[in-house]
Amino acid sequence: MLDGVREAVRKFLKSSADYETAVNAFIKELQKTLIKSDVNVRLVLQLTKKIKERALKEKPPPGASKRDWFIKIVYEELSNLFGGDVEPEVKPKKVPWVVMLVGVQGSGKTTTAGKLARFYKVRGYKVALIAADTYRPGARDQLRQLAERAGVLFYTEDVDDAVQIAKRGVEWAKGKGAEVIIVDTAGRHKNEIDLLNEMENIAKEISPDEVMLVIDAGIGQQAKALAESFHKRTPIGSIVVTKLDGTAKGGGALSAVAVTGATIKFIGTGEKLDELEVFKPKKFVARILGLGDLEGLLERLKEVEESGKLEEISQKIIEKGDLTLEDLYYQIVSMKKMGSLKKLLQMLPGVGLMGGNDLLKQVDDKVLDKWLAIMNSMTIEELRKPNIINRSRMRRIAIGSGTSVKDVEELLKHYNMSKKMIKQLKRKKGMLAKLMKQMEGAGF
Numbered sequence: 001m002l003d004g005v006r007e008a009v010r011k012f013l014k015s016s017a018d019y020e021t022a023v024n025a026f027i028k029e030l031q032k033t034l035i036k037s038d039v040n041v042r043l044v045l046q047l048t049k050k051i052k053e054r055a056l057k058e059k060p061p062p063g064a065s066k067r068d069w070f071i072k073i074v075y076e077e078l079s080n081l082f083g084g085d086v087e088p089e090v091k092p093k094k095v096p097w098v099v100m101l102v103g104v105q106g107s108g109k110t111t112t113a114g115k116l117a118r119f120y121k122v123r124g125y126k127v128a129l130i131a132a133d134t135y136r137p138g139a140r141d142q143l144r145q146l147a148e149r150a151g152v153l154f155y156t157e158d159v160d161d162a163v164q165i166a167k168r169g170v171e172w173a174k175g176k177g178a179e180v181i182i183v184d185t186a187g188r189h190k191n192e193i194d195l196l197n198e199m200e201n202i203a204k205e206i207s208p209d210e211v212m213l214v215i216d217a218g219i220g221q222q223a224k225a226l227a228e229s230f231h232k233r234t235p236i237g238s239i240v241v242t243k244l245d246g247t248a249k250g251g252g253a254l255s256a257v258a259v260t261g262a263t264i265k266f267i268g269t270g271e272k273l274d275e276l277e278v279f280k281p282k283k284f285v286a287r288i289l290g291l292g293d294l295e296g297l298l299e300r301l302k303e304v305e306e307s308g309k310l311e312e313i314s315q316k317i318i319e320k321g322d323l324t325l326e327d328l329y330y331q332i333v334s335m336k337k338m339g340s341l342k343k344l345l346q347m348l349p350g351v352g353l354m355g356g357n358d359l360l361k362q363v364d365d366k367v368l369d370k371w372l373a374i375m376n377s378m379t380i381e382e383l384r385k386p387n388i389i390n391r392s393r394m395r396r397i398a399i400g401s402g403t404s405v406k407d408v409e410e411l412l413k414h415y416n417m418s419k420k421m422i423k424q425l426k427r428k429k430g431m432l433a434k435l436m437k438q439m440e441g442a443g444f
């Protein structure tokens with residue numbers, strides 16, 4: 001899936017066809033790749049319809065190309081498909097925190113138990129692993145070894161009763177002061193009903209704080225049905241999708257799971273203990289689209305958008321023909337977001353806003369930071385009516401911002417200069433308009 005989408009992006013950006021033809025070609029390619037990698041067909045059609053609508057309706061901000069803007073739309077819509085902006089909370093809400101892992105045989109449950117133990121151990125928690133998979137020979141030993149490698153507590157018993165092992169294990173771990181307790185369970189039984197019964201019984205005994213379903217990315221669309229059948233018996237709190245390193249079908253499991261409404265918390269990206277990542281939808285999609293190309297593009301678009309805002313602010317000031325410290329504050333904030341002062345120079349109408357070229361030579365980023373600090377120490381009234389700032393207010397502002405009265409004076413001097421220039425600009429514009437009218441009246 002990843003390669004397919006990346007390739008489509010590359011083709012789209014390079015294509016010499018007109019915009020609409022290129023969009024249609026891209027959408028076809030995207031549909032093909034997503035369906036091939038097991039994303040639900042209905043979901044794919046919904047997604048591409050939305051992308052197309054936005055692509056034809058939205059106008060990119062000045063300075064951005066239509067094609068760049070289109071990729072941004074694709075990025076946003078794909079991100080929504082995988083959970084949008086929401087990043088999962090992985091911090092235990094209380095301690096001890098009992099996690100019960102469920103999932104079918106071979107999904108990577110035992111490996112994930114080890115990875116999770118390491119994940120929480122390196123974040124400073126005291127962790128215990130409990131092996132309650134009595135069905136697969138060797139599962140208990142496998143987990144014991146993982147526990148040793150991760151350096152965490154371990155509990156199991158050589159009996160067949162998984163429910164009792166889990167129950168006594170959790171008690172034991174609590175007695176040892178474990179803060180995160182992870183219970184590994186069986187993935188296979190005589191039949192599915194028995195497996196689900198066992199999960200339900202364990203859950204009843206240990207009342208886990210979180211039931212985590214482990215799903216192999218390779219199972220594609222079946223992920224949804226699987227998640228639902230477990231969910232009926234032991235309400236699933238979160239999901240780990242494993243083996244995303246080894247399959248082109250990751251999108252299937254992810255999107256199928258996404259439509260069940262459960263949160264995907266982690267993804268497994270390899271066999272090693274540290275190959276577990278917190279699932280971040282936007283990061284995942286950026287990877288699908290080929291982050292290398294995309295990062296620069298998104299940055300560029302952000303800049304254009306920010307500068308648009310800056311222009312808007314400046315335009316309003318000029319129209320108003322007056323400047324407050326509050327205006328200046330917002331101007332500096334949006335300018336700082338863009339990064340460089342040079343850009344400001346090109347962007348601000350007439351450069352005069354800040355008091356001309358000479359002034360701008362003196363104004364570097366450090367000065368701007370100081371000004372922001374000073375303005376942050378002012379009251380809203382002072383920002384809106386700077387002429388009320390007398391000597392004693394200056395002293396208070398200087399102390400509050402860790403600067404000197406001289407610094408505050410300096411800022412006010414620049415502000416007054418800029419204000420004067422804005423007024424002049426407005427007057428000149430007014431004169432020009434008057435002149436034009438007279439000329440028109442005179443029949444020019």
Ligand SMILES: Nc1nc2c(ncn2[C@@H]2O[C@H](COP(=O)(O)OP(=O)(O)OP(=O)(O)O)[C@@H](O)[C@H]2O)c(=O)[nH]1
Pocket residue numbers: 103104105106107108109110111112133136139185186187188242243244245246267268269270271275
């Ligand atoms: N490439 C890759 N392999 C993984 C990942 N997670 C697990 N595996 C491998 O998948 C295989 C099965 O993993 P196990 O942890 O033994 O599976 P299980 O779900 O505990 O199996 P049962 O005990 O039968 O339920 C092992 O070879 C693991 O190394 C992953 O994220 N990426």
